[in-house]
Amino acid sequence: MATTDADAPQRRSAASLLLLASGASFLAVLDVTVVNLAIPDLREDFTGSAFKDLSWVITIYAIVFAALLAPAGRLADALGRRTLFIAGISVFTAASLACAVSPDLGILLAARAVQGLGAAAMIPASLAIVLMDSPAERRRAAIGQWSAAAALAAAVGPALGGVLxxxxxxRSLFLINIPFGLFFIYGAIGIPRTTGLGTERKLPDLLGTIMLGAGVGLFCLGISKGGDWGWSEASTLICVILGPILIGLCLLRSAKHPAPALEISLWRNRTFALANAAAFFYGIALFSWLLVGVLYVTQAWGYSELEAGLAMTPGAFMATIVAMRVGKLPPSYGPRLATAGGGIILAGTGFLLAFTLPDHGMFLAYWLPLGMLAGVGMGAITTGTSTAAALSVSPLRFAGATGLNQTARQIGGAIGIAVLATVISGGISEIADFERIYLIAACASVVVTALGLGLTIKLPPTPAAATPPAQPAGEQKTPAPDAAN
Incomplete structure (x- = not known):
C-alpha cells in the first residue's frame, strides 16, 4: 500500500530531520572555508588568470549567497521548507558537479554563482526544519546543534581542503559535495509537506533582490579591478558609484515593499542594527584573514596546500571551541562581552601580524600561538553577533533575524576579498602586501569592538513578575514585544 505525506513524520524522527538540517548547514559553510585552499592550485591550472580574477571564485559565491539568503527565508515560508530544501540541495549538488568539470575560469565562476544560489536556499530551509520539526522543549538545543554544524565545517574545512x-x-573540493547532496535529497523525503502559497505568504521582492546582488557585485568588481582599470577611469567609477546606489535603492524599496528583499524593519531595534553592523565589519576581517593566511604560508614559507590547511586548523578548532563556550554566557551581558572582547583580541593579533610577519617559516614559535589567539577572537565574535541578533527580536522573527545577520557578514566578506585582491600584488610574494591585509583586518576588528560595546539585551520580565497575582485563569497574556534598545 502506498504511503502518504502524512506518514512522513513517522518515517523520520525529529532527530533524523535535525541531522539532515545540520548536514545541509555543514555543507554550505564547508564550501566557504575549503575553497581558500584551492587558490594556489587554481593559479597553476589556469596559468593565464591573474590572482584578482581567481579571487572571484570566493567572492561570487559570497555575493550570491548574501543577496539571496534573506529572500530565501521568505521563500521557505511561501513554498514550504520541504520544497525549498530539495530545490536548494539539488541546485547546489548540480552546480558542484559543474564546478568540478569546469574547463576554464569563466565557467567555474558561473558554476560557483549557481552554487551560491543553492546554498542560499539550503540555509533558511534547514533552519525552518529545525524550528518547525523539533519538539518545543528541544528547540533551543536543536538550534545549537544546527549552529554547531556550521562551526564544525569552519573548523575541519582547512585540514580537509588541504588534504583534498x-x-x-x-576539483575534488567540489566532487566531494555530490554524494552528500544526493544523500540529503533522499533524506528530504521525510520532511513533512506544507501547503502552498497562502493569503499571507508572499514571494520575496525579485527586483529588490537583483538590486542587492548587482550592487554588491559592481562595488566589489570596482574595488578588485580598480588597480588594473585605473581608479579614475569611467569603468571603475561606474562600479564603485553605481554599486552603492543600487544597494541604497534596494533598501528604500525594502522599506515599503510588503515582501521585501531585506527585512530592514528589524533595524529599528538598536541592538539588532549594531549586531548587523558588527557582523558586516567582522566579515571584512574574517574572509580576508582566512585567505591571506593561506596565501602567506604557501607563498612566503613555501608550504604545500596540505601543510597550509594543517597550519590553519588549530585556530579554526579554537574558534569552534570558544564559540560553543561563549554561547553559554548569560544573555544580559554575554553578546556584548563576546563581541567587544573578541574584537579586541582579533584586532591586537592583526596589528601584531601586520608589523612582525617573518619571511621564513616559524610555525611553533609564531604562527601557532597567534593563530590560536585569532581563533579565540573569531569564535567569540561569531557567537556574540549571532546571539545579539537573535535575542534582540521576538522568537517569531528569529529566522529572519538570523538570515539578515548572515547576509551582513557575507556582504562584508565579499568586500573584504575584493579589498585583498586589489592590495596584494600580482606576484603575491611581497611580505608587505600580506602585512597590509592584516592591518586592514585589524582596523575592521577595531570597529567590531566599538560596535560590540553597544550590544545590550533587555530580556522580557519573568512570568512571575509580568503576571499580576489576581489575573483571571482564562485571560490570555500579551506576547512580549521585541526588546527596544
Whole structure:
C-alpha cells in the first residue's frame, strides 16, 4: 500500500530531520572555508588568470549567497521548507558537479554563482526544519546543534581542503559535495509537506533582490579591478558609484515593499542594527584573514596546500571551541562581552601580524600561538553577533533575524576579498602586501569592538513578575514585544 505525506513524520524522527538540517548547514559553510585552499592550485591550472580574477571564485559565491539568503527565508515560508530544501540541495549538488568539470575560469565562476544560489536556499530551509520539526522543549538545543554544524565545517574545512587539494587537486573540493547532496535529497523525503502559497505568504521582492546582488557585485568588481582599470577611469567609477546606489535603492524599496528583499524593519531595534553592523565589519576581517593566511604560508614559507590547511586548523578548532563556550554566557551581558572582547583580541593579533610577519617559516614559535589567539577572537565574535541578533527580536522573527545577520557578514566578506585582491600584488610574494591585509583586518576588528560595546539585551520580565497575582485563569497574556534598545 502506498504511503502518504502524512506518514512522513513517522518515517523520520525529529532527530533524523535535525541531522539532515545540520548536514545541509555543514555543507554550505564547508564550501566557504575549503575553497581558500584551492587558490594556489587554481593559479597553476589556469596559468593565464591573474590572482584578482581567481579571487572571484570566493567572492561570487559570497555575493550570491548574501543577496539571496534573506529572500530565501521568505521563500521557505511561501513554498514550504520541504520544497525549498530539495530545490536548494539539488541546485547546489548540480552546480558542484559543474564546478568540478569546469574547463576554464569563466565557467567555474558561473558554476560557483549557481552554487551560491543553492546554498542560499539550503540555509533558511534547514533552519525552518529545525524550528518547525523539533519538539518545543528541544528547540533551543536543536538550534545549537544546527549552529554547531556550521562551526564544525569552519573548523575541519582547512585540514580537509588541504588534504583534498594536495592529494587529488582542486576539483575534488567540489566532487566531494555530490554524494552528500544526493544523500540529503533522499533524506528530504521525510520532511513533512506544507501547503502552498497562502493569503499571507508572499514571494520575496525579485527586483529588490537583483538590486542587492548587482550592487554588491559592481562595488566589489570596482574595488578588485580598480588597480588594473585605473581608479579614475569611467569603468571603475561606474562600479564603485553605481554599486552603492543600487544597494541604497534596494533598501528604500525594502522599506515599503510588503515582501521585501531585506527585512530592514528589524533595524529599528538598536541592538539588532549594531549586531548587523558588527557582523558586516567582522566579515571584512574574517574572509580576508582566512585567505591571506593561506596565501602567506604557501607563498612566503613555501608550504604545500596540505601543510597550509594543517597550519590553519588549530585556530579554526579554537574558534569552534570558544564559540560553543561563549554561547553559554548569560544573555544580559554575554553578546556584548563576546563581541567587544573578541574584537579586541582579533584586532591586537592583526596589528601584531601586520608589523612582525617573518619571511621564513616559524610555525611553533609564531604562527601557532597567534593563530590560536585569532581563533579565540573569531569564535567569540561569531557567537556574540549571532546571539545579539537573535535575542534582540521576538522568537517569531528569529529566522529572519538570523538570515539578515548572515547576509551582513557575507556582504562584508565579499568586500573584504575584493579589498585583498586589489592590495596584494600580482606576484603575491611581497611580505608587505600580506602585512597590509592584516592591518586592514585589524582596523575592521577595531570597529567590531566599538560596535560590540553597544550590544545590550533587555530580556522580557519573568512570568512571575509580568503576571499580576489576581489575573483571571482564562485571560490570555500579551506576547512580549521585541526588546527596544
Amino acid at each position: 587539494v594536495d592529494v587529488f587537486g582542486w
